[in-house]
Amino acid sequence: MLREQVRIELGERSYPIIIGPQLLSDAALLDAHVAARDLLIVTNETVAPLYLDTLTKSLRNRRVGTLVLRDGEQYKTLESFGTILDALIEGRFNRDAAVVALGGGVIGDMAGFAAASYQRGIDYIQVPTTLLAQVDSSVGGKTAVNHPKAKNMIGAFHQPRAVLADIATLASLPKREFSAGLAEVVKYGLIHDVEFLAWLERNVSALNARDPAAVAFAVRRSCEIKAAIVGADEREQGLRAILNLGHTFGHAIETATGYTEWLHGEAVAAGMVAAADLSHRLGWVSREDLQRTIDLLRRFDLPVAPPRIGADRARQLMGMDKKVLKGQLRLVLLKRLGAADIVSDYPEPALAATLESHFG
């Protein structure tokens, strides 16, 4: 299979996303995209046994340190961030060293924030091994750790030097995690490309079977859409916020359940349904298109309703979200399938009705 390449255009911070199978064992590819001679690979206890040896062997003529963290969103903390910095300092890594993030979004976000902060910023390379990370978190330079009271509250914008998305690594992904990644893929269709949404509907079976050609196309198209949006608004001053479709509702779910019961993509799926529901109440999305959204997510085995934590609790947890501007809760809503907007002047009773019907 041919390799695909998508380029994130950000001036001197531009970088390539390479998509294809067997990238980790391709020493020539790594030589081409990893400039630093001193590397710290940050990974976790689940990913390390699967891919760490392969990657390390492919990194020729380099000094390679490794740090294996525990696996899980609950370890995406300032404490783990400190552990990565300890490893950089104890390994005497200099400013010209780079961090390689081998794993899912949690590893990528933490390792990226550590690279952003170590000596006020060194290079890092994303090697995402989950579908979610390949289509979303590894691309765009958002790095962060969680605060006990709110997700991704502490971080930096710091672009990687390259993203190497080896789709062969998705074979080892648990079914539930693969589905969670598909939630973000569906998101790209919903916010930007109704044709891609239709392609997804036609390829549900191939994607659920992880057919390599289908997966490679879905990853590439997702990255292309994200690249276009991030290229237009690197620091989330405006447009980029549409990438958060379903995330404000989703964060409420994740926070209420302590980041452990729901996978991020699952919370986003249920959150997107809530956002589509509110968009429907505002007359922007038809009942049929709302149902179409629900059906597609269901066919990917994703949850389409949040836990019944109560409308008041949901509202409170949404209020703590970063996307609150000047006390006014801004939400990403759908103007139609394939087009999103950031809205703060929706009628309050419509939000109340959505919260009541979804969280109540």
Next chain:
Amino acid sequence: MLREQVRIELGERSYPIIIGPQLLSDAALLDAHVAARDLLIVTNETVAPLYLDTLTKSLRNRRVGTLVLRDGEQYKTLESFGTILDALIEGRFNRDAAVVALGGGVIGDMAGFAAASYQRGIDYIQVPTTLLAQVDSSVGGKTAVNHPKAKNMIGAFHQPRAVLADIATLASLPKREFSAGLAEVVKYGLIHDVEFLAWLERNVSALNARDPAAVAFAVRRSCEIKAAIVGADEREQGLRAILNLGHTFGHAIETATGYTEWLHGEAVAAGMVAAADLSHRLGWVSREDLQRTIDLLRRFDLPVAPPRIGADRARQLMGMDKKVLKGQLRLVLLKRLGAADIVSDYPEPALAATLESHFG
């Protein structure tokens, strides 16, 4: 006395430094330079009783939270950074809030790093209350906390929106801290402006007496020189490193003594003498000019020799410094009084001789 203004030119990140007496009680000035309506003032237990009330009263029509940290370089840690973030989250500060750093360099560096990281970056305003912070650390956007094994290893480049240097606050500064600030003032003369160095020599008595006109000029000229250097090299790719004259030797002193015995400026003073000594051994600085440097620092009651920690230990601690590039120890040296350069091709025996004579 008239107020002086120096502007840091960094495109959309440009900002003013206002220098003068009684800025903290000037509500109109604060209105003009503090745009945010929600503010968290971060200060410490020493500064708070002196200036927190004055500043808070001058911030009209705003929601103002305060966080009072313990005083000292030993609290410039990831833990204190976390405490500031806790206060931002518990105070439900949004992206349009700003952090106000009221205090010396430790407060400014920590509060700045917290502002850089909170929600991936919110505004901050520097209100430096020490001479060191007014002439150096509050200007230029370097933020950081210390790692137990190395100073300023964890941080970000994040420019403030404004720097308000109220020179009236220097009246309360202990003599030793005031002198430590003068070390950085001398540094600007040494690296960039021999005329300013001569002005300092003529005004030793006025400065030691904290004559307001003399202090205001020294702060302004220091900020002008720093502004020119930072404007040319915001992220320390090259030129900006000359601001670190004496700092590599100085960091070795501070690390060896656990950041507690020596003030930063004191370590820099002794470090600058070591750098001038090496510059002299390389034939760039005459014996008379080396002595002139030592004499000026002495007249400001600054130490001119490091503790006898041994040449090997000093070398080891310098090796951990950020300014090491590709394993080669780069040093800021003087080509002559008023001109510095970043040098890595000095003869090793000359460095050995300087280390032996200063640390041995």
